[in-house]
Amino acid sequence: MGFLQLEQVSKLYGEFAAVRDFDLEIERGEFISLLGPSGCGKTTTLQMIAGLVTPTNGRITLDGRDITREKPARRGLGVVFQSYALFPHMTVAQNVAFGLEMRKVAKAERDRQVAEILSLVKLTSLADRYPREMSGGQRQRVAIARALVIKPPVLLLDEPLSNLDAKLREEMQFELRRIQRVVGITTIMVTHDQAEALSISDRVVVMEGGKITQVDHPYSLYEHPKNNFISSFVGKSNFLAARAMNEATGVSLRVDNTDLKIPATGSYPGGELCLSVRPEKIRLTDPAGAMLHGPVSSRYFLGNHWLLSVSTPAGEISVAVANLGAPPPSEGDITGLTWNIEECRVLAAEQESALQS
């Protein structure tokens, strides 16, 4: 039994299901990300856990206690809102002290705890500033401090990094993980940025249209996406139309007019299939003997790697080539493409769900 558990939780707005049959079990101290495109129900899920939205169906339990209908104040979870929702008319110290005041903590003890948490988020020197006198990154740390100071059993973060610029976002990502490790708090973070979810979470929950499509550790999620949506949303992928050919020796897939031998780990119904392979898994080789070949149609330099697009008989294929010094073939050059056959995923074309895992 998990520390925080959601069972068959749904939220309907009229006929429209913002969240449907959400099942998730979270262990104490885990860092979970809810990942999905905008409008897929991430915020709604988070707010149901916080108690700010009442679920239509289902049950939420925290440490064995049913909190489905409990008031937000009673749950005592720490929430960091997307807009940070700081109290603009209070100083940083007053913002952070608010939750303690509501808990009737004596003034001296309150000051001590506020000072402690502000030093954790490295804001001690700004305690007397007002929110509007601070930068985005500093405001975000105030919001985290304010949520943590009440020692909540669970910390809920709604797109905490989306209002920061790229460089700051990267720094704050690891800062967030550091704080979470120090405090050891169970954390659920909502994000639409897959890089963010992969880099700092213990497990990632992928959502699409109000439903969970996959729950996995970041590495397995990236390497074994369950459907085309996930393989294109988490990282990038090339999709190749394929057809299964059953042979006595095993399975081989026909892509265009080339036969690709696939290790026989699953059974493929005869018919349309979809092969997915990540751009960074493809190697450039001599056209002779390559799996596919064709002219380079575009080439972009992205600093740490090159992004090539190659026109093959199976369609346009993106290839990421690490920048190891020598420039790759330029536009118009014919090149061959090869990858380890274990590196590609095979999915049924129409169902878009995994046949092999």
Added chain:
Amino acid sequence: MTGAATRTQPRPLAPFLLAAPATLLFVGLILLPLALTAVLSFNVYDYSSGVRNQYTTANYLTVLQDPYYLAIFWRTLRLALLTTVIAVLLGTPEAYILTRMGKPWRSIFLLVIIGPLLVSVVVRTFGWSMLLGRDGLVNHALAVLGLEPVQLLYTETAIVIALVHIMLPFMVIPVWTALQKLDPTVEAAALSLGASRFTALRRVVFPQATLGILSGSLIVFGLSASAFAIPGLLGGRRLKMAATVVYDEYLIELNWPLGAAIAIIVLLANLAIMLAYNRMVERQAKRRLG
């Protein structure tokens, strides 16, 4: 080159010309009458010969030394303050409820709130005098409940009730505007930190509407202190307020200079109070809310 130069050449007169119509209007309709009133207030008045072309400060001394006028000033200040306080207490929650209303209801209730402004002040005030009169609806209701009838008409209570009624929109609308700009998740944050709904409103929502409440109070105080029809009709002959006593001096006593002196005193007092209040609240709100 030359074409571009002529086009961008500064025209020093343009701002003044553009501002001229508004300036003329302001000078003609506000500054000039005000200056004439100020001059008039220093003129000598004689009951037999009327306003004379001599100047004196006697009018001011008369007003400031006469307990009759001082009592009227005191009452004006007291009733205007009371009206403002009640309007803040009623108007702020009312504005909050309005922000929380759904689609059709918000417009309907906004209309209800502005309603009093759409009715002529005389009609509205007579309405109140019928409700509050000795034989009015309020006393009938009290009689049904077995209570003694109360004297409401021609009391300060009647004036305050009618003033609050007409002043509420001037309080609700600025506060509503201020509340609309707030981020609703800030209130949710207070709830998630353990605040009750009431505490969240008191500690988090309303303090952010301070500037709206400030402008609302200034309008309400200013309009109440210079209200004429309501004290005139509901206060009767005895209960004078500043505007009604000025009217009396002008049209009944025909002592225009004295009336002008009262008007100037009221204007200056009103201005001083409003500026002081504005400074006090704004200084506090400025640093926090920017």
